Amino acid sequence: MNLPFRLLNRFRIRGLRAKxxxxxxxxxxxxxxxxxxxFVGGTALTRNRLLDQRLDQDTRRLTQILAGRTAAxxxxxxxxxxxxxxxxxxxxxxxxSLAEVDARAVVVRNRFNLDLVQIYDRRGxxxxxxxxxxxxxxxxxxDATKGDAVQVIVFDDRLLLVGRASAADGGTVIAGIxxxxxxxxxxxxxxxxxxxxxxxxxxxxxxxxxxxxxDLLDQNQHLARQMSLPLGGQELTLVIxxxxxxxxxxxxxxxxxxxxxxxLTASLLVFLGSRLVDLLLHPIQDLAAISEQVASRxxxxxAPSGSRRxxxxxxxxxxEIGQLESSFQQMLAELRDFYQDLxxxxxxxxxxxxxxxxxxxxxxxxxxxxxxxRTAVEEICSQFDYYFxxxxxxxGRSEIVSLRQAAGMATIENEIKRIDxxxxxxxxxxxxxxxxxxxxxxDVSKSSxxxxxxxxxxxxxxxxxxxxxxxxxIGALDIQSxxxxxFPPEIIHTFETLAVQIAIAVQNAIVYDRQRTLTRRLAEIDxxxxxLLDTMSHELRTPLNSIIGFSKIILKGLDxxxxxxxxxxxxxxLESGQHLLRMINDILDIAQFEAGEIxxxxxxxxxxxxxxxxxxxxxDELDKKRIRLEVDVPPNMPSVMxxxxxxxxxxxxxxxxxxxFTDAGKISISAASxxxxxxxxxxxxxxxxxxxDIGKLFQPFLQVDGSSTRRFGGxxxxxxxxxxxxxxxxxxxxxxxxxxxxxVFSFTLPLDPSVSRASAQMMDFKETRILQxx
Numbered sequence: 001m002n003l004p005f006r007l008l009n010r011f012r013i014r015g016l017r018a019k020x021x022x023x024x025x026x027x028x029x030x031x032x033x034x035x036x037x038x039f040v041g042g043t044a045l046t047r048n049r050l051l052d053q054r055l056d057q058d059t060r061r062l063t064q065i066l067a068g069r070t071a072a073x074x075x076x077x078x079x080x081x082x083x084x085x086x087x088x089x090x091x092x093x094x095x096x097s098l099a100e101v102d103a104r105a106v107v108v109r110n111r112f113n114l115d116l117v118q119i120y121d122r123r124g125x126x127x128x129x130x131x132x133x134x135x136x137x138x139x140x141x142x143d144a145t146k147g148d149a150v151q152v153i154v155f156d157d158r159l160l161l162v163g164r165a166s167a168a169d170g171g172t173v174i175a176g177i178x179x180x181x182x183x184x185x186x187x188x189x190x191x192x193x194x195x196x197x198x199x200x201x202x203x204x205x206x207x208x209x210x211x212x213x214x215d216l217l218d219q220n221q222h223l224a225r226q227m228s229l230p231l232g233g234q235e236l237t238l239v240i241x242x243x244x245x246x247x248x249x250x251x252x253x254x255x256x257x258x259x260x261x262x263x264l265t266a267s268l269l270v271f272l273g274s275r276l277v278d279l280l281l282h283p284i285q286d287l288a289a290i291s292e293q294v295a296s297r298x299x300x301x302x303a304p305s306g307s308r309r310x311x312x313x314x315x316x317x318x319x320e321i322g323q324l325e326s327s328f329q330q331m332l333a334e335l336r337d338f339y340q341d342l343x344x345x346x347x348x349x350x351x352x353x354x355x356x357x358x359x360x361x362x363x364x365x366x367x368x369x370x371x372x373x374r375t376a377v378e379e380i381c382s383q384f385d386y387y388f389x390x391x392x393x394x395x396g397r398s399e400i401v402s403l404r405q406a407a408g409m410a411t412i413e414n415e416i417k418r419i420d421x422x423x424x425x426x427x428x429x430x431x432x433x434x435x436x437x438x439x440x441x442x443d444v445s446k447s448s449x450x451x452x453x454x455x456x457x458x459x460x461x462x463x464x465x466x467x468x469x470x471x472x473x474i475g476a477l478d479i480q481s482x483x484x485x486x487f488p489p490e491i492i493h494t495f496e497t498l499a500v501q502i503a504i505a506v507q508n509a510i511v512y513d514r515q516r517t518l519t520r521r522l523a524e525i526d527x528x529x530x531x532l533l534d535t536m537s538h539e540l541r542t543p544l545n546s547i548i549g550f551s552k553i554i555l556k557g558l559d560x561x562x563x564x565x566x567x568x569x570x571x572x573x574l575e576s577g578q579h580l581l582r583m584i585n586d587i588l589d590i591a592q593f594e595a596g597e598i599x600x601x602x603x604x605x606x607x608x609x610x611x612x613x614x615x616x617x618x619x620d621e622l623d624k625k626r627i628r629l630e631v632d633v634p635p636n637m638p639s640v641m642x643x644x645x646x647x648x649x650x651x652x653x654x655x656x657x658x659x660x661f662t663d664a665g666k667i668s669i670s671a672a673s674x675x676x677x678x679x680x681x682x683x684x685x686x687x688x689x690x691x692x693d694i695g696k697l698f699q700p701f702l703q704v705d706g707s708s709t710r711r712f713g714g715x716x717x718x719x720x721x722x723x724x725x726x727x728x729x730x731x732x733x734x735x736x737x738x739x740x741x742x743x744v745f746s747f748t749l750p751l752d753p754s755v756s757r758a759s760a761q762m763m764d765f766k767e768t769r770i771l772q773x774x
Contacts, residue, residue: 730750
């Protein structure tokens with residue numbers, strides 16, 4: 001315990017830090033090491049090893065028991081299913097046979113210690129339903145189980161381990177146990193002291209009544225181990241935990257030991273610290289009082305009192321405190337001079353920064369380029385008292401930098417009209433631009449790059465700051481003074497920051513001017529587009545309607561008999577005219593969709609009737625090819641609030657697209673519904689689509705391959721129109737496919753017309769796939 005003091009006296013340590021820290025550190029290290037060892041050793045030995053062993057034993061035992069119970073459930077179901085008396089009784093269906101089946105079921109239930117036994121005849125009618133009192137609400141489990149196997153099902157917030165087996169006469173036997181009750185029996189009968197819980201699909205059961213599954217995972221009350229347990233062909237979550245009561249007791253024991261050791265250590269430290277503080281506090285308080293007076297009153301003439309108390313450790317002599325007091329007066333003198341100089345510099349610097357901020361704010365407050373630059377140079381000259389300030393802008397086409405705005409003396413403003421410098425001309429301005437760096441010349445007579453101007457005869461120093469925005473130099477800020485050494489380091493930094501702000505303002509003004517020009521041009525283009533669409537609507541559709549109408553009249557023989565060759569030619573004219581009219585209508589539809597001029601006439605529609613109507617319209621196209629059409633649209637599909645004309649247009653475009661790209665094979669149309677959506681799918685065995693080309697399908701005037709356009713025709717608007725219509729209804733459309741295999745086009749429609757487009761686009765793709773598979 002006296003070792004730190006012996007070391008202190010033996011080595012005559014003079015440093016105040018060592019004098020204070022060595023005895024305190026020795027006591028703290030000893031006390032903390034002792035208390036830590038006691039606490040860690042006690043808790044580690046009594047907690048981790050025992051609890052881990054207990055949890056391992058209980059886990060193995062529980063796993064073996066549940067495996068045995070799984071085999072028992074399976075055996076019980078198979079035994080009853082294979083019982084010839086039960087099979088005979090199920091076929092006779094008499095009161096006596098029913099009694100026989102009940103008796104057999106009771107025997108099996110008692111033999112295998114089951115919680116439920118259910119027997120059904122071949123029609124699914126229940127003949128036996130033996131359940132424990134806790135399962136009184138369990139009725140038929142026939143639909144809840146799948147196949148002849150052992151499985152875990154969730155029923156009425158319970159987990160049931162059931163085995164299902166088919167009888168020879170076609171009936172079904174279901175035997176099972178309630179896993180919650182089973183865990184309670186295991187905990188009661190098998191000497192498993194741990195608390196046990198099982199969970200499947202959010203439903204959990206435990207071995208202790210009144211204890212929820214989430215309670216087992218409460219780290220404040222239990223030490224739990226969680227793992228996956230395969231049971232009945234499913235993965236259940238198994239939790240085995242031990243209450244932390246015993247753990248808390250052991251921990252508290254160790255904690256008391258640590259507390260007592262800490263109290264003892266603190267007592268020793270307080271005693272020693274009080275002796276040291278008495279010796280140390282007076283000189284430190286003396287210095288602190290002087291420092292406080294200097295800080296509050298800026299009085300640098302106060303000196304330490306120099307008084308000392310008797311101390312055995314000679315604190316304040318031959319140590320840092322003594323050195324501090326001896327140099328304190330010198331520091332006060334230096335601090336007085338520094339403070340006075342600093343105040344003047346801070347005041348000047350603050351004025352510079354404030355002025356620069358005002359200039360930057362004024363420069364960025366307008367999008368008029370000349371006004372922005374004029375404001376900047378005028379403020380620089382007036383606020384910083386410089387001889388000349390100018391902004392040069394680069395003309396990228398001619399490789400010339402030109403003076404855009406300048407300010408300074410009245411004579412300069414009147415005489416400078418235009419200064420143009422080729423970027424290849426040696427000068428401070430062009431060099432700063434080409435190098436993209438600030439150039440400062442405190443004496444222009446010593447610089448070979450200085451370019452004298454007749455209108456600026458009094459220049460003695462010059463600074464050039466490149467205007468850089470997004471990595472591109474757009475000009476330079478040139479500042480000249482009639483004094484030598486006019487650019488100290490702090491003002492250079494200010495102007496560099498200001499040059500960045502001016503560059504941003506210049507670029508914003510340039511972008512604004514370009515955007516304004518582009519907006520005017522786009523308005524002109526939009527006007528021309530509207531004129532073109534009006535022309536197409538009137539000048540093209542009117543003669544086309546006449547051609548189509550007269551072709552139909554002649555084909556019907558209203559103007560007299562025609563030859564077969566004439567009929568073929570007229571049919572070709574009619575089909576070409578109708579094809580051209582459809583393309584014109586598609587172009588007009590696209591324009592209306594993009595302009596937001598399409599309104600939907602929403603009303604309840606029968607989706608099956610709409611599909612059959614579209615098929616009838618395209619039946620001639622189907623008959624021309626060796627294509628088998630399959631339709632799977634249930635008659636009981638719910639009505640959809642939609643515009644039937646536009647939905648017909650979507651179905652027509654998708655089906656026509658499938659017919660066009662399928663020479664032989666099959667086209668299938670299917671539909672399914674959920675609580676909120678209807679999904680329609682059109683699948684073909686045509687040429688297919690490469691995955692990397694799917695993103696191009698729904699873009700206007702774009703087809704996946706130019707050769708497809710030449711081979712199959714079309715201008716690439718059908719799928720774009722379908723996408724606009726579906727999204728306008730609040731739905732979503734997408735495509736899948738593989739080259740040479742075929743394509744699948746699907747779209748959704750909301751059953752509730754209030755569903756927004758945004759929510760429709762967020763529909764889970766997995767949900768859509770499930771609807772397709774159904």
